[in-house]
Amino acid sequence: MEPRTFTGYTFLACLAWLSVLLLGIARPAIAQSEILDQSQTETDYGFWFEDDVIRWQEFIPALDNITSVELFIHKSGNPGNVIVEIRTTDGTILDQETIVEADVPVYDWVRAEFSAPVSVSPGTKYRIYVYSDTDSPSTDNRYNWRGTTPSTYCSTCDTDLESWPDYDYAFKTYGTTSPILALQKSVTPTNIVSYHGSITYTLALTNVGVLSDTVTLTDTLPAGVTFGGWVNEPAGTIRSGQAITWTGTVTAGEAVTLVFTATHSGDYGDTITNTAYFSGTDQTGSSVATFGVNQIPIADAGPDQTVAQGNLVQLDGSGSSDPDGHGLTYGWTQIGGSPQLTLSDSAAISPTFTAADTSVFTFTLAVTDSFGLADTDEVAITIEEYHLYLPLVWKQ
Numbered sequence: 001m002e003p004r005t006f007t008g009y010t011f012l013a014c015l016a017w018l019s020v021l022l023l024g025i026a027r028p029a030i031a032q033s034e035i036l037d038q039s040q041t042e043t044d045y046g047f048w049f050e051d052d053v054i055r056w057q058e059f060i061p062a063l064d065n066i067t068s069v070e071l072f073i074h075k076s077g078n079p080g081n082v083i084v085e086i087r088t089t090d091g092t093i094l095d096q097e098t099i100v101e102a103d104v105p106v107y108d109w110v111r112a113e114f115s116a117p118v119s120v121s122p123g124t125k126y127r128i129y130v131y132s133d134t135d136s137p138s139t140d141n142r143y144n145w146r147g148t149t150p151s152t153y154c155s156t157c158d159t160d161l162e163s164w165p166d167y168d169y170a171f172k173t174y175g176t177t178s179p180i181l182a183l184q185k186s187v188t189p190t191n192i193v194s195y196h197g198s199i200t201y202t203l204a205l206t207n208v209g210v211l212s213d214t215v216t217l218t219d220t221l222p223a224g225v226t227f228g229g230w231v232n233e234p235a236g237t238i239r240s241g242q243a244i245t246w247t248g249t250v251t252a253g254e255a256v257t258l259v260f261t262a263t264h265s266g267d268y269g270d271t272i273t274n275t276a277y278f279s280g281t282d283q284t285g286s287s288v289a290t291f292g293v294n295q296i297p298i299a300d301a302g303p304d305q306t307v308a309q310g311n312l313v314q315l316d317g318s319g320s321s322d323p324d325g326h327g328l329t330y331g332w333t334q335i336g337g338s339p340q341l342t343l344s345d346s347a348a349i350s351p352t353f354t355a356a357d358t359s360v361f362t363f364t365l366a367v368t369d370s371f372g373l374a375d376t377d378e379v380a381i382t383i384e385e386y387h388l389y390l391p392l393v394w395k396q
Helices: 007-023
Strands: 034-040 045-049 055-059 065-076 082-088 093-099 107-119 126-132 142-148 171-176 181-188 198-207 213-220 225-232 237-240 243-250 255-264 271-279 284-293 305-308 312-314 329-336 352-354 359-368 374-384
Touching: 034 065, 045 126, 055 171, 065 082, 065 126, 082 107, 093 107, 107 171, 181 213, 181 271, 198 213, 198 225, 198 243, 198 271, 198 284, 213 255, 243 255
Parallel strands: 181 284, 305 374
Antiparallel strands: 034 171, 045 142, 055 126, 065 107, 065 142, 065 171, 082 093, 082 126, 181 198, 198 255, 213 243, 213 271, 225 255, 237 243, 271 284, 312 352, 329 359, 359 374
16 A cells, blocks of 8 residues: 655646646547546545556445546556456446556556446445556556545445554446336326316426426327316427417426317217327437216116006016216106196106006106216106906806
């Protein structure tokens, strides 16, 4: 381990910084698609490494990939190429990159760019391993990975320095991320809509990523639905007949919401499915909203009956039903026959009356669902005279 201060390196470090300022030597550029994830940038101290002296620093990524790593390196002489690895805490190598000696500055940040993004799990500890491919017996030909103490990055993250447990090497990790777009289209009522009733559509386009994106959102209303009016119309919205288009920027962490009404214009029992689509820079998607239209209930007044005068007659509407499963109300009305009869309960499913007079009585049953749709059916009840037949007995 090198001493805590490197007085012999001070002059070289100054020359390195002067070369940057006076000669315009630029640090390696970070691709615009990359963003800084984790870092510790203090460089008060340094520890040397070579082919068989390996240094490592733990870090906890927030992104799900690593595209490059920067290290603050102090180079003396010609110590060979630098090897940079990303490993799990159990030592499994996820990827490795070599920085040729000529690309390593005397005293500055140096970047190792991986050939493909290294997949990692956010919130999980990983390690940056650093060593060279050359033996460095002399301090005149040696690398030092700069860092600081006490730790400024992660108090629970370790390094290879058991004697300096509160030490952090200087590093920066970069990764890429894309806008994470999601579209949710919903409709209310959510289940059954009244025939030619009004509905409300809501389109919520969210971006839970860390980058904004320019997106086009389209929604063309299907047959059976007619555009009504706007409840929330964000800037950038264009409507042409049944076609709605929105184009704009969805800022990271925010959402764009369109809300409008429409009217059902189709038939009873329709199932209306509406799909909206979005297209971003690297992502496309869709969302579906479906609703059903109320169906007419089915009235069933039962079979015609023939009943003898004086008997109790029971009407029967129990065969009535509603295709949507709604509850029904019942209403019986006498529309034929005389005299006018009195039912036990004209709103009952199966009311009764007494057949006191002979006639053909007709009744209408009207059943109504919870949406107000109704259906009717008729039944005829024939009341016949009561005849008493006695056997004839011949007596001699």
